[in-house]
Amino acid sequence: MLTNFFLHLKAAGLPVSTREFLTLLEALQHRLAGYSLEDFYFLARTCLIKDEAHYDKFDRAFGSYFHGVTELPGLEAEIPEDWLRLMAQKHLTPEEKARLEKLGWDKLMEQFKERLAEQKERHEGGNKWIGTGGSSPFGHGGYHPEGIRIGGPSAGNRTAVKVWEERSFRNLDDAIELGTRNIKVALRRLRRFAREGAAEELDLDGTIRGTAQNAGWLDLKMRPERHNKIKVLLFLDVGGSMDDHIQLCEELFSAARSEFKHLEYFYFHNCIYDHVWKDNRRRKTERYPLLDVLHKYGDDYKLVIVGDATMSPYEIIQPGGNIEYMNHESGAVWLGRLLEKYPHAVWLNPEPRHLWDYRQSIQIIRRIVGERMFPLTIDGLEQAMRQLNK
Structure with missing residues (x-):
């Protein structure tokens, strides 16, 4: 299909080259166009048209070739798994967040023990049980102003008072020089x-010797700063x-x-x-x-x-x-x-x-x-x- 599109542009009098067409194909292989015809339009114009004077002619040629087409065949969207997981999270308005109650340390721990004893199955999107998403103070992926994050990634709110998971931190690099x-x-x-006498001091004996060796020209010698x-x-x-x-x-x-x-x-x-x-x-x-x-x-x-x-x-x-x-x-x-x-x-x-x-x-x-x-x-x-x- 795209080969015919390339030939269609040349037939319309546009100065497109084979090299530019190969650049477009490479960009598509790297999924730079997304999955919509509009994305493909902007990518194709960027790769193929080097002079703004040809934009109108390109628009007419593009419109005539893709008339009635709403999406590019062969580029079916694959929704990433992490996107699907994020859809399960409950998105609360600022007013809804403000209505959520902080339990306090003792009550939070007491309710957590009760949930562990009572809960028998997995939960998503709720406001009570240990689960994912939702506004429960126990679990992960949701929102609560004060809770316990369990067994999953943070939703980015940084409101957990305890975290039950294995976390790894990396060491700081002591060889960084840029900006130091x-x-x-x-x-x-x-x-x-x-430094016990911080500034460097004049080494009088060394200065005399250096000056003498330098045919009378003054040669100042300083004592190095003392050990830090x-x-x-x-x-x-x-x-x-x-x-x-x-x-x-x-x-x-x-x-x-x-x-x-x-x-x-x-x-x-x-x-x-x-x-x-x-x-x-x-x-x-x-x-x-x-x-x-x-x-x-x-x-x-x-x-x-x-x-x-x-x-x-x-x-x-x-x-x-x-x-x-x-x-x-x-x-x-x-x-x-x-x-x-x-x-x-x-x-x-x-x-x-x-x-x-x-x-x-x-x-x-x-x-x-x-x-x-x-x-x-x-x-x-x-x-x-x-x-x-x-």
């Missing part, structure tokens, strides 16, 4: 604090909402690795609890108890926590509130222990500063860290480094 220069400059404010003794303990939030900030955090991590010789780092998710880890691929098997970290690294370390502090408030203030397991003590308790051990501490938040007042969890964290939270910007980094210097 300004971050390095900001971090050097902290390095200068520990600053110690940094870095905690990095990974996964979940932090996926939106991976590039920025990798640039910070890369800059910190190059600027501080004595740098120790650990990962956590959302809030710091009784254990942390160094390798996200083995975070279930190779954990570091936080108490061991507190005992191993002295209070001369500068504590830097990086995270968006965006989570369910239960994860901070409620024992058992961890989104992935039942923690015996709340995140607030463990954060308090960290801040007590390390008086020189800051929290760097990649979320835009104007959003902080609208996130309850951010406000809670700010109260815990004593207003030592700074935005993860160049200006915010400089403020944080000055804070650590106090």
